[in-house]
Amino acid sequence: xxxxxxxxxxxxxxxxxxxxxxxxSIVNRLIAEVIDEMNLGDKIICVAPxxxxxxxxxxxxxxxxxxxxxxGAAVATGIKRVRPDNLVVSYQGDGDLAxxxxxxxxxxxxxxxxxxxxxxxxxxxxxxxxxxxxxxxxDQVTTTTPVGRISEKAGHPVxxxxxxxxxxxxxxxxxxxVHKPAAIVATKKALVKAFQHQMNKTGFSMVxxxxxxxxxxxxxxxxxxxxxxxxxxKQFPIGLVxxxxx
Amino acid sequence: MKKLMSGNAAAGEAAVLAGCTCYFGYPITPQNxxxxxxxxxxxEAGGVFIQSESEIAAIxxxxxxxxxxxxxxxSSSGPGISLKQEGISYLAADxxxxxxxxxxxxGPGMGNISPAQSDYLQATRGGGHGDYRTIVLAPSSVQExxxxxxxxxxxxxxYRNPVVVLGDGMLGQMMEPxxxxxxxxxEPVAKDYILTGAKGRPSRMVRSLIFDVKExxxxxxxxxxxxxxxxxxxxxxxxxxxxxxxxxxxxxGTAARIAKGAIARLRQEGLKVGMIRPITLWPFPTKIIQETxxxxxxxxxxxxxxxxxxxxxxxxxxxxxxxxxxxxPGGVIPTPVELFRIISxxxxxxxxxxxx
Numbered sequence: 001x002x003x004x005x006x007x008x009x010x011x012x013x014x015x016x017x018x019x020x021x022x023x024x025s026i027v028n029r030l031i032a033e034v035i036d037e038m039n040l041g042d043k044i045i046c047v048a049p050x051x052x053x054x055x056x057x058x059x060x061x062x063x064x065x066x067x068x069x070x071x072g073a074a075v076a077t078g079i080k081r082v083r084p085d086n087l088v089v090s091y092q093g094d095g096d097l098a099x100x101x102x103x104x105x106x107x108x109x110x111x112x113x114x115x116x117x118x119x120x121x122x123x124x125x126x127x128x129x130x131x132x133x134x135x136x137x138x139d140q141v142t143t144t145t146p147v148g149r150i151s152e153k154a155g156h157p158v159x160x161x162x163x164x165x166x167x168x169x170x171x172x173x174x175x176x177x178v179h180k181p182a183a184i185v186a187t188k189k190a191l192v193k194a195f196q197h198q199m200n201k202t203g204f205s206m207v208x209x210x211x212x213x214x215x216x217x218x219x220x221x222x223x224x225x226x227x228x229x230x231x232x233x234k235q236f237p238i239g240l241v242x243x244x245x246x
Numbered sequence: 247m248k249k250l251m252s253g254n255a256a257a258g259e260a261a262v263l264a265g266c267t268c269y270f271g272y273p274i275t276p277q278n279x280x281x282x283x284x285x286x287x288x289x290e291a292g293g294v295f296i297q298s299e300s301e302i303a304a305i306x307x308x309x310x311x312x313x314x315x316x317x318x319x320x321s322s323s324g325p326g327i328s329l330k331q332e333g334i335s336y337l338a339a340d341x342x343x344x345x346x347x348x349x350x351x352x353g354p355g356m357g358n359i360s361p362a363q364s365d366y367l368q369a370t371r372g373g374g375h376g377d378y379r380t381i382v383l384a385p386s387s388v389q390e391x392x393x394x395x396x397x398x399x400x401x402x403x404x405y406r407n408p409v410v411v412l413g414d415g416m417l418g419q420m421m422e423p424x425x426x427x428x429x430x431x432x433e434p435v436a437k438d439y440i441l442t443g444a445k446g447r448p449s450r451m452v453r454s455l456i457f458d459v460k461e462x463x464x465x466x467x468x469x470x471x472x473x474x475x476x477x478x479x480x481x482x483x484x485x486x487x488x489x490x491x492x493x494x495x496x497x498x499g500t501a502a503r504i505a506k507g508a509i510a511r512l513r514q515e516g517l518k519v520g521m522i523r524p525i526t527l528w529p530f531p532t533k534i535i536q537e538t539x540x541x542x543x544x545x546x547x548x549x550x551x552x553x554x555x556x557x558x559x560x561x562x563x564x565x566x567x568x569x570x571x572x573x574x575p576g577g578v579i580p581t582p583v584e585l586f587r588i589i590s591x592x593x594x595x596x597x598x599x600x601x602x
Contacts, residue, residue: 042445045314048453057451063441065313066453068336071306074298078310078318079441081294082268086443104306107299 008032010041012061021221023211024052026178027120027187028059031089034191035062040087045079047072047090049097052126056091070101073108076115087198088115095125098134098158105160112169112203116194119160119206122213123232130216134158137235142216161208161241171203173241177210179228183238197246210236248423253388253413254279254321256424257347257395258287261319264396265431266345267293268318270307272300274326275359276415277349281321301326305333305346312342313452315440317399321347323415324357324365327373334408335374338469339454341439343402345395346380347411349418352577360577361415361500366554369410370528377466379473381409381480382527384498388422394525396429403435405476412527414550416500416579482525483534487513491520493544493570493593496535496559498524500579501549507582508589517593519546527555532562539567544596546570546589550578 007013010032016025035041041062048056050069057064067075072090080088097105097119108115124142125131131144137157139148149157161173172194176187187209194205210232212224219227251259258280261269269284281297288295294311298304304320311318322330327348337344348369352362369382381401385391394411402409441450456462484502487509488494497505502523512519522538524531535545545567547556552575560569570592574580 043443045441045443047310054455057453061444061449063444063449064451064453065310065441066451066455068306068332071302071309071333074303074306075310075313077296077303078268078270078307078312079314080310081296081307082311082314082316083442103299104303107303111296 008036010035010061011059014058016059017055018052019215021212021214021224022052023122023178023209023213024120026184027118027209027211028056030184030188030191031118032060034188034195038192038195040195044087044089045083047076047079047088049090049092051093051096053091053093053120054127070096070099071104072096072101073104073113073115073117077108077111077113080113080115084114087195089118090115091118092120093126094119094121094123094133094135098160106164109164109204110167110169112171114198114201115204116198117206118191119208120211121208121236122211124213124216126213126216135236137232157235159236161206164206165242169204170206170242171244172197172205172246175208175210175236175238175241177228177233177238179210179212179225193246200246202244202246208236210238247427248425250421251388251424252279252419252421253391253417254349254419255283256388256392257321257411258283259426260392260395260429261345261399262287262291262293263426263429263431264317264399266317266319266399267291268308268311268316269293270296270298270304270318270320272298272304272322272326274323276351276418277321277323277347279418280347301329302332305330308344309333309337309340309342312337312344313340313441315437315442319345319347321349323349323351324353327365327368331374334380335372335376335378336454337408338372338378338380339376340452341406342452343406344408345398345402345411346408347413350412350414352575358577359415361417361550361579362575362577363414363499363501363550364554364575365412366527366549366551369412370530370558378469379528381405381407381476382412383409384412384525384527385417386499386502386523388417388420389424391417392424392426392429396432400432401480405472407472412499414500477529480526481529481531481533483531484523484525485534486521486523488520488522488538490518491542492518493546493589493596494538494542495519495521495546495548495589496524496555497521497548498527498555504580504582504585505548508585511582511586512589512593515590517590519589519593530558530562535559535562536564539563543567544570544592546572546592548572548585550580551575
């Protein structure tokens with residue numbers, strides 16, 4: 001019998017710690033598939049963040065470093081400058097990338113570092129219990145915005161792809177999602193493209209992935225997927241934001 | 247051949263000669279000459295130089311370069327070193343080598359850009375969060391900066407731990423003749439922990455998150471045992487005219503340099519004063535101070551702060567002997583004459599007490 005589906009080689013036989021319906025597990029699986037298909041297992045060096053994505057080193061069977069909160073782009077810079085022929089990928093959440101690590105992300109992008117950031121945007125601080133993130137949309141209720149995010153008090157949701165697009169150092173920025181099969185297929189394609197950009201040394205690449213967080217959104221998994229489609233993707237339009245010739 | 251160089255530039259040259267291939271830094275006075283020197287020198291030698299967006303980014307770039315296998319360093323001064331503490335804690339937890347140079351200025355807060363020794367406790371107690379120590383080397387001349395830089399890299403790699411070189415604004419900016427001919431790149435150390443892409447070997451992970459408290463405790467004890475080994479093997483100090491001394495000055499870095507001048511005058515006056523100069527501030531030369539205290543009872547701690555080194559001297563003496571203290575905080579550089587007056591006053595007082 002022909003085997004049509006199995007665990008990617010780059011995924012360790014470990015159980016994900018992610019909550020039911022969380023997008024991280026889909027993103028992890030997609031990354032592992034792309035590593036296998038592009039034959040990058042012995043070339044990739046992953047940087048794990050602080051947050052829900054922290055434990056990726058328990059799942060990916062590749063070289064991994066755990067970064068301090070928000071410093072992924074800086075440590076990835078250090079690694080990449082020493083090992084320019086490796087593929088250096090920093091996996092980060094919204095708080096990590098766009099709040100505490102804004103300076104590191106912005107300036108790595110501005111320097112045009114040949115690194116790839118996989119930015120999982122679920123609009124909340126997941127691991128710490130669902131506090132407001134820089135990407136929390138207006139009126140969204142979180143544990144630190146109990147009456148919803150009010151812009152006068154808590155600012156506006158940050159569109160990081162668009163922020164970084166104005167920088168000349170960025171070469172590929174695309175926003176995708178993992179809430180439905182077609183979006184998942186598109187996400188995988190975006191990951192491939194980002195890795196290609198890095199290998200061609202065209203500059204900084206980032207894939208922003210809208211990802212459901214049913215636990216902290218207080219929804220069931222289906223409601224969460226629907227919320228990505230109906231609400232979140234209106235604030236964060238899905239699609240290619242910037243691509244220079246690869 | 248000797249070259250006339252500032253301490254900052256000499257630190258950079260010695261680092262490159264010792265095999266440092268990565269420098270990451272952010273401007274702050276009084277150490278800018280080092281960043282500027284490295285901007286030219288490191289790329290010339292085929293290495294990586296980045297002027298980072300912040301001190302936090304710089305130390306994390308050091309961490310990335312170190313985990314990728316390179317000899318990496320950063321430098322700053324007080325306020326910037328505070329920002330680097332996050333990364334230094336992670337370097338210690340991850341057991342990654344790195345060299346951090348601090349040309350100390352007067353503080354706290356913004357303070358000023360004058361030389362000071364007010365970061366002693368921050369440097370010798372780890373500085374960041376968690377249970378760890380950094381090796382701290384304290385040069386007292388431009389030549390000694392050059393001599394200690396290669397040692398800093400060697401120790402960092404030997405123990406897989408961050409090493410702090412603690413100078414001050416005076417050491418960084420003054421120019422002295424320096425010899426570099428003896429500095430050789432040490433034999434490369436096998437690094438079985440670095441991340442290179444898992445080619446032909448199992449994948450590796452470098453992390454400091456340990457959820458299991460027992461495992462975390464085990465990791466902390468492992469670090470503690472390493473720090474004990476460092477305490478046993480790496481204490482360095484200089485003694486100066488201690489044998490016949492009736493009073494021993496304890497001072498490091500620029501303060502020790504000033505003290506030497508004062509001691510020369512005191513000796514001319516017939517006052518028997520010597521000095522113990524710690525070269526490693528951590529591990530601290532406790533044993534020599536304890537041994538000295540068997541025959542000499544008076545210790546005079548002199549530092550350019552309101553009293554930090556004096557704590558380690560008191561701890562070392564365990565209540566034995568008398569500890570005299572003179573400190574000038576805030577970026578003031580005391581003169582040898584000033585110190586001569588202060589110490590001679592203490593000497594005469596000691597003699598009066600002895601007579602009565």
